Amino acid sequence: MAHAADQHHDTALNALFPQPPPLGSNHDCWRLELVRMRVAHNHDLVTQLPCARLAHALLRGGSMRVLAVVGQKGGIGKSTTAMNLAACMSRSSSVAVIDVDPQASTTKWAERAGENLPFDFTSETDISMLSLMRQLDYDVVIVDTPGSLADQHVLSALLDQTDYAIAPLSPSFMEIEPVQRTLQDFVIPRGIPYRVLMNKVDLRDGKGDLESFEELLDTGSFFDGQVGIPRFKNYIRQAKVMKMMPLQGTVITDYSDTRNSRAAISDYTSVALELMNLWARERKTA
Numbered sequence: 313m314a315h316a317a318d319q320h321h322d323t324a325l326n327a328l329f330p331q332p333p334p335l336g337s338n339h340d341c342w343r344l345e346l347v348r349m350r351v352a353h354n355h356d357l358v359t360q361l362p363c364a365r366l367a368h369a370l371l372r373g374g375s376m377r378v379l380a381v382v383g384q385k386g387g388i389g390k391s392t393t394a395m396n397l398a399a400c401m402s403r404s405s406s407v408a409v410i411d412v413d414p415q416a417s418t419t420k421w422a423e424r425a426g427e428n429l430p431f432d433f434t435s436e437t438d439i440s441m442l443s444l445m446r447q448l449d450y451d452v453v454i455v456d457t458p459g460s461l462a463d464q465h466v467l468s469a470l471l472d473q474t475d476y477a478i479a480p481l482s483p484s485f486m487e488i489e490p491v492q493r494t495l496q497d498f499v500i501p502r503g504i505p506y507r508v509l510m511n512k513v514d515l516r517d518g519k520g521d522l523e524s525f526e527e528l529l530d531t532g533s534f535f536d537g538q539v540g541i542p543r544f545k546n547y548i549r550q551a552k553v554m555k556m557m558p559l560q561g562t563v564i565t566d567y568s569d570t571r572n573s574r575a576a577i578s579d580y581t582s583v584a585l586e587l588m589n590l591w592a593r594e595r596k597t598a
């Protein structure tokens with residue numbers, strides 16, 4: 313007979329991931345992942361899951377959110393973040409990704425994925441159409457934005473419709489300035505809540521560099537009247553599997569738990585949960 317605590321975990325997991333994929337199921341991999349997270353973070357799954365379930369319920373019951381992944385620099389991971397966060401969030405919410413980058417690299421990625429994408433996808437660079445985005449019937453619309461300065465007008469039009477912004481950032485001193493500029497020029501003046509997400513984190517030489525960088529983000533003076541830059545506690549490590557995804561038309565939820573994909577599955581799951589918990593808390597205090 314199943315242990316009562318296991319049954320409780322199962323019920324909570326089913327609430328979080330209500331529709332296991334029908335074919336070649338990697339659902340168990342996700343269950344394992346959550347169990348691993350409990351061990352890794354020394355959290356009790358029972359205390360973690362009700363928050364996620366609450367986030368799920370609040371997302372479903374409330375109005376839609378537009379989440380923009382921003383940064384006026386190419387190659388920092390905007391498209392990778394948009395597609396993989398969308399994949400994770402689509403486990404418990406209805407999600408659409410919109411590519412508003414005229415370079416359309418994410419659109420090509422989505423075309424290669426075709427019917428296999430676990431969320432809806434469209435591209436739109438007509439500014440007049442962006443205002444219609446809020447009428448879409450999704451829990452979350454994630455927007456992948458251009459990195460080129462030439463497309464600032466698209467970014468501006470989009471941010472007028474945005475509820476939350478994520479700025480990917482490689483943990484290197486040189487990378488802060490462009491992110492700071494995007495936030496200063498486009499996000500902060502509109503009062504959009506935001507967080508930076510450390511991406512391409514390299515832990516091969518230990519956590520020392522990462523911890524110094526986190527301290528810099530938390531205590532540095534980047535904007536007037538504010539200490540530090542708000543950041544996700546979780547981060548995305550550098551992983552080879554990520555490089556293959558656009559060409560193969562895959563997203564992180566397509567992978568089963570192997571040595572090569574384990575870190576990426578864990579990282580995106582953690583960031584998606586952190587974001588949903590942040591939103592749930594925001595609504596509770598609103």
Ligand SMILES: Nc1ncnc2c1ncn2[C@@H]1O[C@H](COP(=O)(O)OP(=O)(O)O)[C@@H](O)[C@H]1O
Binds near residue numbers: 387513548550
């Ligand atoms: N965490 C990561 N680990 C390894 N490669 C990554 C990671 N994030 C992004 N990349 C790679 O970096 C490159 C740029 O990422 P991309 O998402 O296209 O950036 P952007 O949309 O900001 O231009 C791509 O080749 C992508 O596969």
Ligand SMILES: [Mg+2]
Binds near residue numbers: 390391392417
């Ligand atoms: Mg891109």
